[in-house]
Amino acid sequence: MDTVIIDGVTLYLAHPDELNIPLYNKEDIIEQILACWFVLDEKDIPLTPRLVGKPGVGKTTLAYAAAKRLNKEVYIFQATVDTRPEDLIITPVISEDKKIRYVASPIVTAMIKGGVAIIDEANRMSEKSWASLAPLLDARRYVESIIAGIKIKAHPDFRLCVTMNEDASTFELPEYIQSRLQPQIFIDFPSYEEEKAILKTNLPWLEEGLLDYIVKFLQITHEYGEPYSIRDGVSIGRYVLKKLAFLKNNSSNTSKEPLDLLKEAISLILGQQALVYFKEFIENKGKSKAGKPLLYPLD
Ligand SMILES: Nc1ncnc2c1ncn2[C@@H]1O[C@H](COP(=O)(O)OP(=O)(O)OP(=O)(O)O)[C@@H](O)[C@H]1O
Ligand SMILES: [Mg+2]
Numbered sequence: 001m002d003t004v005i006i007d008g009v010t011l012y013l014a015h016p017d018e019l020n021i022p023l024y025n026k027e028d029i030i031e032q033i034l035a036c037w038f039v040l041d042e043k044d045i046p047l048t049p050r051l052v053g054k055p056g057v058g059k060t061t062l063a064y065a066a067a068k069r070l071n072k073e074v075y076i077f078q079a080t081v082d083t084r085p086e087d088l089i090i091t092p093v094i095s096e097d098k099k100i101r102y103v104a105s106p107i108v109t110a111m112i113k114g115g116v117a118i119i120d121e122a123n124r125m126s127e128k129s130w131a132s133l134a135p136l137l138d139a140r141r142y143v144e145s146i147i148a149g150i151k152i153k154a155h156p157d158f159r160l161c162v163t164m165n166e167d168a169s170t171f172e173l174p175e176y177i178q179s180r181l182q183p184q185i186f187i188d189f190p191s192y193e194e195e196k197a198i199l200k201t202n203l204p205w206l207e208e209g210l211l212d213y214i215v216k217f218l219q220i221t222h223e224y225g226e227p228y229s230i231r232d233g234v235s236i237g238r239y240v241l242k243k244l245a246f247l248k249n250n251s252s253n254t255s256k257e258p259l260d261l262l263k264e265a266i267s268l269i270l271g272q273q274a275l276v277y278f279k280e281f282i283e284n285k286g287k288s289k290a291g292k293p294l295l296y297p298l299d
Contacts, residue, residue: 001013001015004112006112006150006152007149007150007151009102009148009149009150010101010102011090011102011103011104011108011112011148012101012102012103012104013104013109013112013113014075014103014104014105014106014108014109016073016074016075016109016115017064017074017075017076017106019064021061021064022201022202023061023065023201024194024197024198024201025065026058026062026065026187026190026194029051029062029066029185029187030062030065030066030069032049032183032185033049033051033062033063033066033161033185034066034069034070036048036049036161036183036185037066037070037116037159037161039156042156045139045141046159046160047182047183048137048160048161048162048180048181048182049161049162049181049182049183049184049185050122050161050162050163050164050181050182050183050184050185051063051161051162051163051164051185051187052163052164052166052184052185052186052187053166053186053187053188054166054189054227054229055165055166055167055227055229055231056229056230056231056232057187057188057189057190057229057230058187058190058198058230059163059164059165059187060076060118060120060163062187063118063120063161063163064076064118066161067116067118067159067161070116070159072114072115072116072157072159073110073113073115073116074110074115074116074117074118075106075107075109075110075115075116075117075118076106076117076118076120077105077106077107077117077118077119077120078120078121079119079120079121079122079123079124079125079129080121080124080125081124081125081126081169083124083125083126083129084129085128085129085131085132086132086145086146086147087105087129088105088107088108088129088132088133088143089104089105089107089108089132089143089144089145089147089152090102090103090104090105090108090145090147090148090150091103091105091147092147092148102145102147102148107119107133107136107143107160108143108145108152110158110159110160111136111143111152111153111154111155111158112152112155113155114155114156114157114158115157115158115159116158116159116160116161117158117159117160117161118160118161118162118163119160119161119162119163120162120163121163121164121165121170122162122163122164122181123164123165123170123171123172123173124165124169124170124171125171126171127171127173127174127177130173130174130177131177132144133177134176134177134180136154136160137160137177137180137181138180141153141154141158142154162181189222189229190230192215192219195215195218195219195230195233196211196212196215198230199211199214199215199230199233199234199237202234202237203234203237203238203241205241206237206240206241209258210237210240210258210262211237213259213262214233214236214237214262215233217266217277217278218230218232218233220277221274221277224277226274226277228270228274232269232270235265235269236262236265236266236269236270237265239261239264239265239268239269240258240261240262240265243256243261243264243265244258244261263275263278266278
C-alpha cells in the first residue's frame with residue numbers, strides 16, 4: 001500500500017479502480033461531464049456533476065468513461081445506507097503489529113493524488129455522511145478527519161462526480177448538499193441506434209437478427225414507460241447465447257428456435273408479464289395496444 005504523511009500522520013492510500021468493461025461512449029454525456037471538470041485558470045475550480053437517471057441506463061459506466069478520458073487514476077466509492085462519515089474520509093484499522101493505521105478512503109486518495117473520484121449511488125447514504133464532504137464540494141476543497149486529527153486539501157487536479165439512483169431506497173438530500181452537486185446531467189433511455197450499439201459492445205457474439213429483436217423489444221417497453229434497462233437487455237442476450245451454446249455442447253435433442261429462447265429469457269429475467277410487449281408486436285405487426293403506431297414494427 002502507498003503511504004503519504006500529512007501533518008505527521010501516516011496515511012495508507014486506496015488502490016485505483018481498473019474496470020475492464022466494454023464501453024460505448026455516449027459523447028454528449030461525456031462532453032458534459034468533461035466540461036464540468038474543465039478549469040479556466042488556476043483560480044477557477046471544477047464543478048461536481050450529478051449523473052441522474054433510471055436504473056441501468058449507464059450512469060456508472062459513463063462516469064467511469066469520462067474519468068478515464070482524463071488519463072488519471074479513477075477511484076470509485078460505493079455509497080450504501082451503512083456508509084458512515086469517516087468511511088468517506090479516513091478509517092482507523094488495527095494492523096498485524098497491533099498498531100493503529102489510518103486508511104484513506106478512495107475519495108481522499110484521489111484528493112491527494114490528483115485523481116478522479118466517483119461516488120456511486122451517492123443518495124444511498126445519509127445526510128450525516130454527506131455533511132463531512134460539504135467543504136470539499138465548494139471553493140474550500142478540503143476535508144477534515146476527526147479521527148486522524150488532520151485536514152486534507154485537494155490537489156488542483158482532483159475531480160469528483162456522483163451518480164444517483166431514482167428508486168425507493170434512497171435519501172432526499174438536503175438543499176445545501178444538492179446545491180453543491182451541480183449541474184445535474186440526466187441520462188435518458190438510449191435511442192434505437194445507441195441501444196443497439198451498446199448491446200453490441202457488450203455482446204459481440206450475438207447475431208444481428210436476435211440483437212435487433214432485443215433492441216426492438218426494449219424500445220417498445222421504453223415507449224410504455226416500463227423500467228426495463230440496458231442492463232436487462234444485456235442479461236437477456238447473455239442468457240440466450242449461453243442457452244444456445246449449452247444446448248449445442250450437450251448435443252441436446254431439444255432444439256429450440258432462437259425466438260423461443262428469447263421469450264424464455266425475457267420471461268425469466270423480467271417476468272411473464274413482459275411478454276405482453278412481445279406478443280403484442282408480433283400479433284399486431286406494428287400497432288401497439290393503444291393503437292399508437294409502434295416506432296419499430298417487426299417487419
Ligand atoms: N455506455 C455504455 N457502454 C457499455 N455498456 C453500457 C453502457 N451503458 C450501459 N451499459 C450496460 O448496461 C449496464 C448498466 O449500466 P450502469 O451500471 O452503468 O447503469 P447505472 O445507470 O449505473 O445503473 P444503476 O442505476 O443500477 O446503478 C452495464 O453493466 C453495461 O452492461
Ligand atoms: Mg450505477
